[in-house]
Amino acid sequence: MSSTPAADGDRARPFWLHEPCPAWCDKFHEDNLDSGDRRHVSDEVREVQLSSEDMSVHGQSPHKASDYRPTELVIYLDQHVREIGPRVIVDQLPGDRTKLHLLPTEARRVAEALLDMVALAE
Numbered sequence: 001m002s003s004t005p006a007a008d009g010d011r012a013r014p015f016w017l018h019e020p021c022p023a024w025c026d027k028f029h030e031d032n033l034d035s036g037d038r039r040h041v042s043d044e045v046r047e048v049q050l051s052s053e054d055m056s057v058h059g060q061s062p063h064k065a066s067d068y069r070p071t072e073l074v075i076y077l078d079q080h081v082r083e084i085g086p087r088v089i090v091d092q093l094p095g096d097r098t099k100l101h102l103l104p105t106e107a108r109r110v111a112e113a114l115l116d117m118v119a120l121a122e
Contacts, residue, residue, distance in 0.1 A: 042077035046113030
């Protein structure tokens with residue numbers, strides 16, 4: 001499938017991307033993505049470690065100390081190509097949780113990360 005040259009001349013845009021990417025986009029797009037995956041995702045990501053949530057465990061038993069990782073929230077921008085603007089995403093909630101328990105310092109870091117993403121989107 002053919003691609004059209006991008007505005008910056010350095011990269012080719014996939015056929016489905018009719019306008020240039022937002023300034024915050026990571027610009028990782030491919031021609032062969034199906035319509036659900038055609039999205040802009042921010043290159044900038046904020047990660048906030050949560051000390052009051054259970055740690056996640058990776059690896060096989062018996063576990064060693066390096067298998068235990070703190071739970072982290074990941075905050076970034078996401079915009080499907082058909083949407084008119086970006087959404088601020090708070091991702092990686094622990095397990096099937098619908099609420100978080102944040103210490104005041106963690107809440108401040110989440111607030112700062114959200115404000116960073118708002119500024120990036122604007």
